[in-house]
Amino acid sequence: MKLQPYSEAFERFAATLSDSERSTRGRQLQRFLTLGFPSKREEDWRYTDLSPLADKTFGLANEFGARADLKTIDGTERLVFVDGRFDPTHSSAAQFHGELPTIETPAADGLLALNAAFAASGLNLQLAANEHLDAPLHVLFLGSGDAAATMSHQRHRIVLGAGASATVILEFARDSGGERLATHTLDIELGANAQLRLHRLQFERAGANLLTRIDARLARDARLKALCLDAGGGFTRHDFNVSLDGAGADAEVHGLYAPQPRAHVDNHTRIVHAAPHGRSREHFRGIVGERTRAVFSGKVVVQPGAQKTDSEQRIANLLLSKHAEVNAKPDLEIYADDVKCAHGATVGQLDDSALAYLRSRGIDAATAKSLLLRAFAIEILDHVGYAPLRRHIEDILNFPDDPELDALIEAVS
Template structure:
């Protein structure tokens, strides 16, 4: 397979991009060309050889086109008990005829919204993949919640993916909530076949004052999928944002999650679970930026790794000089079930204020033998006891999923994995 150069990669994507958002695309192009695809020498990607993986896997570095799905495909993909809005996408393109949603929401294709401030939250200079998406995204969606709106039932972002000989898919999502608005979003992707493809996704979330937003995400796609996602949000005064990310499958996955606490009495919550086996590689990079006094952030990521899987966690908390009275907490815990499984973890605090409460930490080890002995002494066999301990470990993250149907769906997936594999 031929090796890709930065210039060739960019040009092939740009050729298929619409001729709109000219200034935005130009900035994305400049940033991407100045950085190129990251290699292991780049500090932010030192444990994740994604450039090599892309070059080895993607045979046609061009944008994959939309394809047809039907109502039966949509019905089959929706988990039991779900009630709410459904927005359907194929390879990043919004399919309105298969979607149904609360009329309080305003939903438009991004290509029909030339005045959207795309790139104002997720900036191309932060990550080369943001620049690549910004320069070459083809389709996307803009969701708007009016002031004081309360969307009682969750909004399911249901993405179907299929590629021809390994192509690139670049979804783009913009979510804007007015003051005092409340909503929950569930991001769920479905692989239509077992072919390899590369997803490069950017999600920007702009919350208003006193807004309450939740963003839940499940990654359970094909074993040959390469995926990079950049999710970034601005959290304003008296607002709360909660993210829960559950990663179960894929070839190589990189999740960049950035919370910008730009209002007093704001709260940002980040929870993640990666349950990996085979040779799956998942890299979670998070960033919380405290810029204003009287704000709080909470972060808990947990990993269970078996076989030759690899997990990476790099969490950064910045507390700026003016951000007095900050509360910031971060924890990463991992259980290794194989001598060949690897975790690289690096929780970080950078504090420039002096009146704060901040903590961070990480643990990596095996199952608690005393707890395992305790359960076995009460008549529980080893396999079941092991599964119970692992389930309890994972459940601390899953309990932060507010929607009951999605939480039960994730619990069932995790339970099946723990019961059958471990």
């Protein structure tokens, strides 16, 4: 039987559940078994082939694996998950960890059904009206290094009341264990005039299969500022859906993908303007090298009545190798007539004349190249407002910051 390893894993998992949970989740599993993983025949999955996952056996992580080399970010509170399980020892903000009610309604697609069937607890951040989260919340998803192939599925939620504000960092970083499959769903609801800064960072190693889906709904004047960073070596697919439901809502979704060799990164974003006076900005940049495939699809929908929408989408890619592939697709659907919608997509190569110029000044080719790549990436990283996070990212990207140079720039300015 197809997908049998998944039903077997579910049987073992179901043994730990209450009767009602078992039957609700069992229905979601049945739905997954019926629908299967999304197929390449579907337009949204044309470039991301999940079919190999169907034939693999992922067990649910049994033992709780500890993880020693925790890389924290200054000034943040932490939630840590190891192999999809909550790690209270390393978490300083346990109050934001929580179980979400099991989803009763049949999931919209196979992937969501799989997640709903197995979903474990995750981030559950709920702020009351005008509540402000002082420290950024750093949510870490780590691996234990377990050599067996394991999977984890988690559900998360962020609900900000009217006027509330928070900064959240979701970081996916694996160790060198066996093959992994992880699915994550995150529902975001921003009340009127609420503000969320969200960062999704992905530094997975090869052997990781990471599928995330974020659905955000913005009420009147709510502001979402999101940064998506993919610099890992695994197989990843991210769906990021934003709906500007209230008038004057503002969404910025920016991203940088600089995957490791042989990695696959797919970003599908969908921004729906459902109310007037909304503003959206989307700026993605990709640095794609040796035997790497990147996919970007950016859909912007302006619904009837969403007049005075102001939307801009920019996609730029650098291809560093003949064996690199980028599929970038802007996709606009506009059903209102008094709107401003700009978009542009480019695919190019590293500027040879800039490289030659730097070398002619004595800078070796490798250093010159990294200066140019950093320059290309910096426009996206400039959207990171929190300085310790910026340093954390530049560290991992191997873009060492030069505080001395910053001081010099300060001195001449």
